[in-house]
Amino acid sequence: MNPDEHSGDCSPDSKWSPNLHPRDSIPKLFLMTDSFETGGSERQFVALAQSLNQAAFDVKLGCIQRRGAFLGDLGRVPEFPVGGSLYGLNSLWTRLRLAQYLRRSRVAIAHAFDFYTNLTLIPAAKLAGVPVVIGSQRQLGDLLSHSKSAAQAAVFRWCDVVVCNSQAAADRLVEQGLRKSRVVVIGNGLTALAFGETVPALPRGKALLRVGMIARMNAPSKNHKVCLRAAARLCGRFPSLEFVLVGDGPLRPELEREAESLGLKNRAVFLGDRRDIAAVLASLDVSVLPSSSESLSNAILESMAAGVPVVASRVGGNPELVGADRGMLVTPNDDKALSDAIEGLLRDPAIRVALGANAKRFVQANFTVEQMRDRYEALYARLLQKKSWIANREWSLGSSTRCESGIRIALVAASQRYVGGQSVQADLLLRNWQNDPAIEAQFIPIDPPLPRPVAWVERIPFLRAMIREPIYLASLWRGLKNVEIAHIFSASYWSFLVAPFPAWLIARLHGAKTVIHYHSGEARDHLQRFRGVRSVLEDADQLVVPSGYLVDVFREFGLQAQVVANVVDVTRFRFRERKPLRPRLVCTRGFHPYYSLDMVVRAFGEIQQVFPEATLDLVGKGPVEASIRSLVHELKLSGVNFPGAVPHDEISHHYDVADIFINASSLDNMPVSILEAFASGTPVVTTAPEGMSYLIRNEHNGLLSPPGDARALANNVVRLLRKPELASRLAFNAHAQMQRYSWETVREEWLKIYRTCS
Numbered sequence: 001m002n003p004d005e006h007s008g009d010c011s012p013d014s015k016w017s018p019n020l021h022p023r024d025s026i027p028k029l030f031l032m033t034d035s036f037e038t039g040g041s042e043r044q045f046v047a048l049a050q051s052l053n054q055a056a057f058d059v060k061l062g063c064i065q066r067r068g069a070f071l072g073d074l075g076r077v078p079e080f081p082v083g084g085s086l087y088g089l090n091s092l093w094t095r096l097r098l099a100q101y102l103r104r105s106r107v108a109i110a111h112a113f114d115f116y117t118n119l120t121l122i123p124a125a126k127l128a129g130v131p132v133v134i135g136s137q138r139q140l141g142d143l144l145s146h147s148k149s150a151a152q153a154a155v156f157r158w159c160d161v162v163v164c165n166s167q168a169a170a171d172r173l174v175e176q177g178l179r180k181s182r183v184v185v186i187g188n189g190l191t192a193l194a195f196g197e198t199v200p201a202l203p204r205g206k207a208l209l210r211v212g213m214i215a216r217m218n219a220p221s222k223n224h225k226v227c228l229r230a231a232a233r234l235c236g237r238f239p240s241l242e243f244v245l246v247g248d249g250p251l252r253p254e255l256e257r258e259a260e261s262l263g264l265k266n267r268a269v270f271l272g273d274r275r276d277i278a279a280v281l282a283s284l285d286v287s288v289l290p291s292s293s294e295s296l297s298n299a300i301l302e303s304m305a306a307g308v309p310v311v312a313s314r315v316g317g318n319p320e321l322v323g324a325d326r327g328m329l330v331t332p333n334d335d336k337a338l339s340d341a342i343e344g345l346l347r348d349p350a351i352r353v354a355l356g357a358n359a360k361r362f363v364q365a366n367f368t369v370e371q372m373r374d375r376y377e378a379l380y381a382r383l384l385q386k387k388s389w390i391a392n393r394e395w396s397l398g399s400s401t402r403c404e405s406g407i408r409i410a411l412v413a414a415s416q417r418y419v420g421g422q423s424v425q426a427d428l429l430l431r432n433w434q435n436d437p438a439i440e441a442q443f444i445p446i447d448p449p450l451p452r453p454v455a456w457v458e459r460i461p462f463l464r465a466m467i468r469e470p471i472y473l474a475s476l477w478r479g480l481k482n483v484e485i486a487h488i489f490s491a492s493y494w495s496f497l498v499a500p501f502p503a504w505l506i507a508r509l510h511g512a513k514t515v516i517h518y519h520s521g522e523a524r525d526h527l528q529r530f531r532g533v534r535s536v537l538e539d540a541d542q543l544v545v546p547s548g549y550l551v552d553v554f555r556e557f558g559l560q561a562q563v564v565a566n567v568v569d570v571t572r573f574r575f576r577e578r579k580p581l582r583p584r585l586v587c588t589r590g591f592h593p594y595y596s597l598d599m600v601v602r603a604f605g606e607i608q609q610v611f612p613e614a615t616l617d618l619v620g621k622g623p624v625e626a627s628i629r630s631l632v633h634e635l636k637l638s639g640v641n642f643p644g645a646v647p648h649d650e651i652s653h654h655y656d657v658a659d660i661f662i663n664a665s666s667l668d669n670m671p672v673s674i675l676e677a678f679a680s681g682t683p684v685v686t687t688a689p690e691g692m693s694y695l696i697r698n699e700h701n702g703l704l705s706p707p708g709d710a711r712a713l714a715n716n717v718v719r720l721l722r723k724p725e726l727a728s729r730l731a732f733n734a735h736a737q738m739q740r741y742s743w744e745t746v747r748e749e750w751l752k753i754y755r756t757c758s
Contacts, residue, residue, distance in 0.1 A: 591622025
């Protein structure tokens, strides 16, 4: 790339590839970064700029400071310096010149890539009338001053979207008041070189162990000193241990003095800035990143791509990358925890190999530069189409790039006002689709809030339903008018007639396709008793269920269903091994008859006879709560707690403090609560209603007992408490299958369903 343009002037510009398309038939995309230093954001800027389809976008680059090692990869890039202050006269003049440049260049998309370009490019693009304006949040924002944070929040409101490279960064923006629909998550991308075999940059000795940290030395938040203190703890335990610090910056002299004061003069090697990161990683046994703030770390991604196990602090987006089977997370700012984790890996080569291999597969599946490019190109295309950009009539992405232009769907389901499996699933789908350019999702609650004058009716079930139904029907008529697909969550019996049926009917009247997403384990009885339901299910464009059990049930009635697993947001749950295993039980099922909480309580009574210190948390609400409380009182049980209905954002705490998950349902399908227990490492003891065997293999990832048999349920819990090694094996086996329920997997399955409809 070598755009022949001059610094900050407004002279006519040249294109990258002028012979590919007529000049005005493809949109001009302007990407702007602060500088080209050897940082993560700068590396991603260069990777994106070099990978974009030049037949689809006329790409132009700009910067605030034309300096840095990466600049040589891009040729002469126009510079728009702001001087010493973002708010001074010089910076205002720069924005005016930049706006003039954008207008004369007829830029269709202006994309700011970091904090300084957010505050520079976004106002200039709005002033220039650029159709699509995009901001970026590539850090958490917690290190910004209050004034900087407020200034950035203000300009973000002028953007069509703000792209974050992690869900953690996106969540912070939403917490600060930016609308969810304006926030998109697109992760970083690595080139093929990051995954290849490389000759080590440093010689490998047979007995030598080497730990490395890759980070610029320009911010205390990178916590180099925590790394050095951890190194000092470890050097006495490993005579052939070397620590390598890669990076440079103003803090380097101070860090070198710190290393010497800790006795690490001959054990800590400062390599400075390196362009051969893959070769450096090939020299390491463990990679560490103890930062106190991270969004989506390139150092972690590159280490994982190289198959080097990672120890990182549990902050920001790090848990989105470093799962329990891909590395280790530790408490931030704790050099003892860091050294203990490193020591565990250094002493176990097999674990290092396994974690490294898992990490490499994960990054290859989710964070390649091709995936990043495709997501950005799809986002650009969708936003241009949304703005009805005039040249779109002549422009397409070409055969080399598939444009996911945003299938318009409406999710029809229960809201989070009533915590339950379906509402949790609907909320997870909505939140994930809102960050995905392939889908434009909206939500229509089957339980819309009642107007204030009749809000008191909420306490009277039948009357509540009578008053709510016309409000719901009106919201369906409005909400389904302009969507392509109605994604309708469905339970059974009368609730099917009250909620899914009218949604299916109104979607048909509007000409929308329908996906009926059926969850109830009562399907067989429902279809036998409500025979008219079959015609509705047959008419749906897709019938989707979360388990093979329901596929088999529907097949009995001549209905073909597709399986799309429930999704679990594994980043919300902390996997931990229970050592020691304590008699602390939890059940997170609603207080409904088919969940048989009376069996749970009776089983607990028998468990407490063997383990008097045992406790039981019954997390939930429902119509039989009063009778369950009475049973606890009747059996004179102690240690039974009723935390009530817990918001989904807080449910992970109840799994984390418990040591065994107990369930006694008489009817079940694919309970999200058990999947959440799997994600948390809480071993599962449950009854075995018909659908449960599709999820749990007895003695492999849980223990099963006959439904309605409290004593058998209790005996399985007692067995686990007496054999904690069995509990550990069950928990690890259960956690190993969680990838099946991750968003990365489930997303592709839903896209296939939607594309089949459309």
